[in-house]
Amino acid sequence: MKRLLDPDSLRALARGCAVLGAGGGGDPYLGLLQALQAAEDFGPAVLVDLDELPGDSLIMPCGGIGAPTVSVEKIENGDEGARLREHLEFLTGRRVAALMAAEIGGSNGLLPITWAARMGLPVADADGMGRAFPEVPQVTMHLAGISPSPAVMTDERGNLVIFQTISGQWMERLERAAAVEFGGAASSTEFTLTAAQARGATVRGSVSLAIRIGEAVTGAEGSPVDALVAAVGGFRLITGKILDVERRTTSGFARGSVIVEGLGPDAGRLIRLELQNENLVALERGRVLASVPDLISVLDSETADAIVTERIAYGQRVTVIAFACDPVWRTEKGIMIAGPRAFGYDFDYLPVEELAGASA
Amino acid sequence: MPAPDCRLGVDVGGTNTDAVIMDTADRVIAKAKVPGTPDITGGIVAAVGAVLGAPGAGAGRISHVMLGTTHATNAVLERRNLRRVAVLRIGGPATYSIRPMFGWPPDLVAAVSVGATIVDGGIEFDGQDLSPLDTDAIARFLGRVGGAADGIAITSVFAPVSPRHELMAAEIVKRELGDVHVSLSHEIGSIGLLERENATILNGALAGVARDVASAMRDALAAHGLRPVTFFAQNDGTLMSLDQALRYPVLTIGSGPANSVRGAAFLTGISDSLVADVGGTSTDLGVLANGFPRESSQGVEIGGIRTNFRMPDLVTIALGGGTVVSGDPGDVRIGPRSVGYRLEREALVFGGTTPTLTDSAVAAGRASLGTVPLGKGPASAGGHRALLSGALAKADVMLAEAIDRVKTSRDDRPLIAVGGGSILVPDRLPGVSEIIRPEHFDAANAVGAAIASVSGQVDRIFHLGPGGRQAALDEARDEARERAVAAGADPAAVHIIEIEEIPLAYLTSPAVRIRVKAAGALGGVPDHHLQARLAQQARLAGI
Numbered sequence: 054m055k056r057l058l059d060p061d062s063l064r065a066l067a068r069g070c071a072v073l074g075a076g077g078g079g080d081p082y083l084g085l086l087q088a089l090q091a092a093e094d095f096g097p098a099v100l101v102d103l104d105e106l107p108g109d110s111l112i113m114p115c116g117g118i119g120a121p122t123v124s125v126e127k128i129e130n131g132d133e134g135a136r137l138r139e140h141l142e143f144l145t146g147r148r149v150a151a152l153m154a155a156e157i158g159g160s161n162g163l164l165p166i167t168w169a170a171r172m173g174l175p176v177a178d179a180d181g182m183g184r185a186f187p188e189v190p191q192v193t194m195h196l197a198g199i200s201p202s203p204a205v206m207t208d209e210r211g212n213l214v215i216f217q218t219i220s221g222q223w224m225e226r227l228e229r230a231a232a233v234e235f236g237g238a239a240s241s242t243e244f245t246l247t248a249a250q251a252r253g254a255t256v257r258g259s260v261s262l263a264i265r266i267g268e269a270v271t272g273a274e275g276s277p278v279d280a281l282v283a284a285v286g287g288f289r290l291i292t293g294k295i296l297d298v299e300r301r302t303t304s305g306f307a308r309g310s311v312i313v314e315g316l317g318p319d320a321g322r323l324i325r326l327e328l329q330n331e332n333l334v335a336l337e338r339g340r341v342l343a344s345v346p347d348l349i350s351v352l353d354s355e356t357a358d359a360i361v362t363e364r365i366a367y368g369q370r371v372t373v374i375a376f377a378c379d380p381v382w383r384t385e386k387g388i389m390i391a392g393p394r395a396f397g398y399d400f401d402y403l404p405v406e407e408l409a410g411a412s413a
Numbered sequence: 414m415p416a417p418d419c420r421l422g423v424d425v426g427g428t429n430t431d432a433v434i435m436d437t438a439d440r441v442i443a444k445a446k447v448p449g450t451p452d453i454t455g456g457i458v459a460a461v462g463a464v465l466g467a468p469g470a471g472a473g474r475i476s477h478v479m480l481g482t483t484h485a486t487n488a489v490l491e492r493r494n495l496r497r498v499a500v501l502r503i504g505g506p507a508t509y510s511i512r513p514m515f516g517w518p519p520d521l522v523a524a525v526s527v528g529a530t531i532v533d534g535g536i537e538f539d540g541q542d543l544s545p546l547d548t549d550a551i552a553r554f555l556g557r558v559g560g561a562a563d564g565i566a567i568t569s570v571f572a573p574v575s576p577r578h579e580l581m582a583a584e585i586v587k588r589e590l591g592d593v594h595v596s597l598s599h600e601i602g603s604i605g606l607l608e609r610e611n612a613t614i615l616n617g618a619l620a621g622v623a624r625d626v627a628s629a630m631r632d633a634l635a636a637h638g639l640r641p642v643t644f645f646a647q648n649d650g651t652l653m654s655l656d657q658a659l660r661y662p663v664l665t666i667g668s669g670p671a672n673s674v675r676g677a678a679f680l681t682g683i684s685d686s687l688v689a690d691v692g693g694t695s696t697d698l699g700v701l702a703n704g705f706p707r708e709s710s711q712g713v714e715i716g717g718i719r720t721n722f723r724m725p726d727l728v729t730i731a732l733g734g735g736t737v738v739s740g741d742p743g744d745v746r747i748g749p750r751s752v753g754y755r756l757e758r759e760a761l762v763f764g765g766t767t768p769t770l771t772d773s774a775v776a777a778g779r780a781s782l783g784t785v786p787l788g789k790g791p792a793s794a795g796g797h798r799a800l801l802s803g804a805l806a807k808a809d810v811m812l813a814e815a816i817d818r819v820k821t822s823r824d825d826r827p828l829i830a831v832g833g834g835s836i837l838v839p840d841r842l843p844g845v846s847e848i849i850r851p852e853h854f855d856a857a858n859a860v861g862a863a864i865a866s867v868s869g870q871v872d873r874i875f876h877l878g879p880g881g882r883q884a885a886l887d888e889a890r891d892e893a894r895e896r897a898v899a900a901g902a903d904p905a906a907v908h909i910i911e912i913e914e915i916p917l918a919y920l921t922s923p924a925v926r927i928r929v930k931a932a933g934a935l936g937g938v939p940d941h942h943l944q945a946r947l948a949q950q951a952r953l954a955g956i
Binding site for chain 2: 130132368370
């Protein structure tokens, strides 16, 4: 079903992208302003299901790469997406039929919509993560064996680099280095694929899920948090307040841990969250309640606004929720790339339904 | 007659204007509190007149005046007395995807803007040019809108890393338009282009308000034959000179609460504590850290506009001495309505008929004030007793929750209670180790203005070279000290009061954002310097 991404949908989407960011992916605030301006100037983009596109039509997964501190200062020109498309069409000899977010979580969930509105192209109702992850190859297209090459990266000036690499890890390494030279942030496309491939290699319906999350919160008659938990089919891990935040930075990643103390019905409980850009693990008395690749989001207990990891602070009244990732992340390969051990934790992954579900 | 050596601190709040005079030994020798007036001038004239007229005040001995005000906030909220600004953003070809003022309320854009443009230029996070500055485009823009603009707001991408393009643009403005008011973003906000640009535009819009406050102050003092050196209190509780305040009025927008926190620190001699400033309508809870108000890490919204400038980190609740108590003993409701400055007519203890939290405090024995013992007035006290005590219990819970929200750690902390309504604060509160009630608690804000020191701040991205983190920190510290001294601090008394490091994630080359603030007491002002400053102030203020 086609759907216009009008200003109300975009506002709902931004809320949902923040929740699906699981603490990472950056604050979607600037992404929302960009999408609103593009909708105002060029008309709203159209959201399409992958089934509506001919199987051989070309999908361009895309987004931004780099430091959030740079993105909040050096905001995009807006034409980056058109340039990526032009060169991808040159490299593949084919027309791009739709854009797709490589990462629905955080600000990257909105950037492709801005570009699509400006080009008059549709946006596919899917993405490559169903959440946010820190690295280029942590996408479902990689799990499905789709090549990241050829990748194209550009900046606001018109500089452009084409990457042809032997692996996802090399793509991560070279793109990261190029992004620094571009001034700390850049726009890119990797893992180009057809609609037929995308039907089995992406997280489907993630854009409409994000919109549903946002609409559930704004339309909630009772508690916005309850409405959100119902919308994602999630588990409430604890309702309480932030008791302690510890941050450390190692090799470019913001790591840390957060202690949440239960209030009300949860009084007496303590939960520790482990962070590395995203919320990775929730623990209670040494027992894992949820872990990557399942999603853990920290919400404002009153408004259900998702709080990104860099903004968590002592005293905030929060509800921590967890919900299931896309099944593709629960395969052997998915867990290898994005499970607890991929982030340096010495325990095996168990689905959140078995962990939190058992204690709920 | 002795040489002028006393300071006059004035705080223009929403309800009252407070003034104090302090001598060289930092003693309060006179104080006054007068109700505010719709035009700011009346309140200032009345408060200054009242305090100078107090016995022993020694009007002739005033050498310095320190003024704090929240007047600018109201001007934005009410779209009143705002100047028209031309908005220049330097950052093309980046940043076009969100144009200046996109998302602002249309009536505020109409009230403030005469036009906006984005020109090529700006800085990268590593200090290189994003693109060369398009000086011709700036001149063309100024030619188009310059005639209608009262001021120019200039914001360059990564100006906190290097302000050079903003400074070049300011030169072009001077060449093309002469002495028009110019706001430069690197002087106002930190990293975050849109928020800093918003603050810079508001700054230009508030230039007229600042000038009005300055001339109201000048008139009030001239009426007493005084021409002291005038300083404005700014958002972080430190001072800026009059000429700085006229250029950067937005930096004074949060000075009221900052002054209260500083005043609380001074009156108690404590440098780390919680502070509750209880007024007639609301209570501000802040944190005193190292003698200064802790600042918010996130941007502050003013009239629906996101900004990112320095503001005290506060939790504000609708709880004050005039807060109205209603409902019945089984279902007590507190506020948010307040009788405000009508407390002395409407509260039960003053013979009125409206139960307020002040009545609750009196009934509970926390304070003895008023003209009518409870139960003797026209209102029947029988039903009120239970209501009043229920309200106070509820108010204590609200206060305890707000205290917990403003705290940064779980340890019990002391709390300094100031403000006219601080009689509401009980002697024990959860999470609080001790409650301190200083002398002159009701004029802590004006005291905070009078004793304020001068500061300098650095907030930019440093690339870690061979010297590593330590070299970057040393450089930032030296720069902050130099800025404090340049702003008028005594070089021997400057201390680093705040250091914050934020490593940049998702980057392979090591870079860190460092924020350092230095502050020190006002340096001795030699006479020739004083004369020069007075002449400059007079010129700038159009006196």
